[in-house]
Amino acid sequence: MLPLLPMEGHTSGKRSAVTCHLKCADACFHPVPNPTANEYFRDIVGAALSRRSLLIGAGVGAAAIVLGSGSLNAPPALAAPPVGPMGRGLAFSPIAPVPAAVDAFVVPQGYRWSPIIRWGDPIFSAADRFDPEHQTAQLQSRQFGYNNDYLDIIQQDGRHSRKAVLVANHEYTNEGIMFPPAADDAQADEQRHIAMMAHGLSIVALRRKDAGQPWVYRVGDRVNRRITATTPFTLTGPAAGAAALKTAADPDGLTVLGTLGNCAGGTTPWGTILSGEENFNGYFRSPGVSAADARYGLADRATGRGWERIDPRFDATTPGYENEPNRFGWIVEIDPEEPNSVPVKHTALGRFKHEGANVIVGTTGHVAAYMGDDERFDYLYKFVSTDTFDPSGKPRARTHNKTLLTRGSLYVARFAGNSPQSEITGTGQLPTDGQFDGTGRWIALVIDGVSQVPGFTVEEALINTRLAADAVGATKMDRCEDVEPSPLTGKVYVACTNNTDRGKIGREGATEPNPRTANRDGHIVEITEDGSDATATTFTWNLLLVCGDPATNTSTYFAGFPADQVSPISCPDNVAFDVEGNLWISTDGAPSTIGLCDGLFKVPLEGPERGRVQQFLSVPRESETCGPVIRAEESMVYVAVQHPGEGGSWDAQTSRFPDYVPAGTTPAEGAWAGPRPAVAQVWKVS
Numbered sequence: 001m002l003p004l005l006p007m008e009g010h011t012s013g014k015r016s017a018v019t020c021h022l023k024c025a026d027a028c029f030h031p032v033p034n035p036t037a038n039e040y041f042r043d044i045v046g047a048a049l050s051r052r053s054l055l056i057g058a059g060v061g062a063a064a065i066v067l068g069s070g071s072l073n074a075p076p077a078l079a080a081p082p083v084g085p086m087g088r089g090l091a092f093s094p095i096a097p098v099p100a101a102v103d104a105f106v107v108p109q110g111y112r113w114s115p116i117i118r119w120g121d122p123i124f125s126a127a128d129r130f131d132p133e134h135q136t137a138q139l140q141s142r143q144f145g146y147n148n149d150y151l152d153i154i155q156q157d158g159r160h161s162r163k164a165v166l167v168a169n170h171e172y173t174n175e176g177i178m179f180p181p182a183a184d185d186a187q188a189d190e191q192r193h194i195a196m197m198a199h200g201l202s203i204v205a206l207r208r209k210d211a212g213q214p215w216v217y218r219v220g221d222r223v224n225r226r227i228t229a230t231t232p233f234t235l236t237g238p239a240a241g242a243a244a245l246k247t248a249a250d251p252d253g254l255t256v257l258g259t260l261g262n263c264a265g266g267t268t269p270w271g272t273i274l275s276g277e278e279n280f281n282g283y284f285r286s287p288g289v290s291a292a293d294a295r296y297g298l299a300d301r302a303t304g305r306g307w308e309r310i311d312p313r314f315d316a317t318t319p320g321y322e323n324e325p326n327r328f329g330w331i332v333e334i335d336p337e338e339p340n341s342v343p344v345k346h347t348a349l350g351r352f353k354h355e356g357a358n359v360i361v362g363t364t365g366h367v368a369a370y371m372g373d374d375e376r377f378d379y380l381y382k383f384v385s386t387d388t389f390d391p392s393g394k395p396r397a398r399t400h401n402k403t404l405l406t407r408g409s410l411y412v413a414r415f416a417g418n419s420p421q422s423e424i425t426g427t428g429q430l431p432t433d434g435q436f437d438g439t440g441r442w443i444a445l446v447i448d449g450v451s452q453v454p455g456f457t458v459e460e461a462l463i464n465t466r467l468a469a470d471a472v473g474a475t476k477m478d479r480c481e482d483v484e485p486s487p488l489t490g491k492v493y494v495a496c497t498n499n500t501d502r503g504k505i506g507r508e509g510a511t512e513p514n515p516r517t518a519n520r521d522g523h524i525v526e527i528t529e530d531g532s533d534a535t536a537t538t539f540t541w542n543l544l545l546v547c548g549d550p551a552t553n554t555s556t557y558f559a560g561f562p563a564d565q566v567s568p569i570s571c572p573d574n575v576a577f578d579v580e581g582n583l584w585i586s587t588d589g590a591p592s593t594i595g596l597c598d599g600l601f602k603v604p605l606e607g608p609e610r611g612r613v614q615q616f617l618s619v620p621r622e623s624e625t626c627g628p629v630i631r632a633e634e635s636m637v638y639v640a641v642q643h644p645g646e647g648g649s650w651d652a653q654t655s656r657f658p659d660y661v662p663a664g665t666t667p668a669e670g671a672w673a674g675p676r677p678a679v680a681q682v683w684k685v686s
């Protein structure tokens, strides 16, 4: 029997090495794949330290945060921060942070929660019910997938809608807790087929009785759809049909089967869904000899998933399939209104470990898509369309808008310090008002389908985008996750989740936009495009947050807000906005950094409460918070809960999320004892 996905290195009760192994193919245990020396910032460790000492003032005297028990639906309120006026919209008292070992979904006083849809819930027919003991690939292809990440709830008639469409993607699978141990190779291979069907995206209709009330999903609705690791996609843009995208099964280089590693995403102004193919490299065995292979983490070794055993396209050492890995690592676009439409992969937006993409319409009508490459020392990108957005709402306008991401220009960010005349860092001093006023430029890789990088054709710049960005001297960032413009101000928020390698021997040290060595807790950069135009090629920037637990960490910064009045926060991942323009941040990694369950946090961006981080909810043990959707106008919040109980095993599960049994009762005979990744809704009851 072949071993499936070993779990070495797991530490019970904390965010474990399991995520690294399953999600990222142990990227953190491999050398950093960006060894280039494009250091346009001098090492400013000393300056960063002096900044840190400046920030200590915010942490001195911070009150100890009282940790609550995390009891389900009834948490104690955070003890220290006073609850100020929240204005219109979503009012809540911040919850107390929840210790990492607690298996509970915790919401503020006066709120309730329930799952909308869980892994294995049937989408097309109630007959396809979840039975983990007898799962098949056919059933899984007709059920909600695993490990939901990006999420949107598209309400068809706005706030008072009783109809909506839920869209979620499914990043990866955890066979060790999804299936019983395989008895032989044949059963292990069947589990691999099931896992392929648990990847991709799900689209499901929702109904409810009234605004502000919880939703139920509708089995068998016309819009319901599953997209999996075998669904055909059409390649678009300048690299479609390139020789490097052709395989034996697709000699035209235009049609790819499936989508993998879907992480964050965005909903476009024209109503389609974008999703980022992130850690695709972990699915492929590759020759591992080229510079591009090394840069993308592709290697000649058996994969943890073993899909190369059941489908030759996952073995790029097989003649005819050498280019298959090049067909992943793109932004995909799906139209949730047209269940029979063929989804697309946009080559114009470049190929890297795409976290996601968020689109905004610029002042000239051209649209910009902001994108992060989530790897240590990788880059921040922007795409600007050649054509302009048609806001008319007519059917032909939608058809036109769906072409906007096929033609345009691709840029990568180069940050500078606070001296506009220099690309070398400025003083490194952070004024106490938080306004750093650094500058930056978007460096063109491709303009209107023409490569701007010497030595790169447009196909090469788009397929091996990391190499092109290396060549132009982009700024190395601390793992850009979600990058999203505020719909109210146009300012762009970049969640840099962490980078503990920063400052290690041979690695770049602290820089002004990445101000900490051994950056364990992450930070958020705030970008203002010049002229407030998303299509600008120059910008200014600040640090909004330098994350951590201010009770124990003096290097935190909360836009100048008193650090003893905020919720501790670590590893920002996804961001979203409410109608008032507040930023909401979901986290991935707090258990292993500050010993707390991950959560969802609100932070005002304007006025006297700018920087006041307040925790709204906490997710169960060993899970991350994903895909926040904030409907403050009706006091509802939605999140995707990914990898609950990821450190367990089939026989020793560590979470029962979301199907908890009331305290003091015994689960029914035969009840599923394991976790189910799920979309959760939170609504106000008092």
Ligand code: FEO
Residues within 6 Å of the ligand: 171, 262, 263, 264, 278, 355, 374, 481
């Ligand atoms: Fe899938 Fe970058 O998180």
Ligand code: CA
Residues within 6 Å of the ligand: 263, 264, 355, 481, 482, 573, 574, 588
């Ligand atoms: Ca993420």
Ligand code: CA
Residues within 6 Å of the ligand: 264, 265, 482, 484, 574, 575, 576
């Ligand atoms: Ca987002």
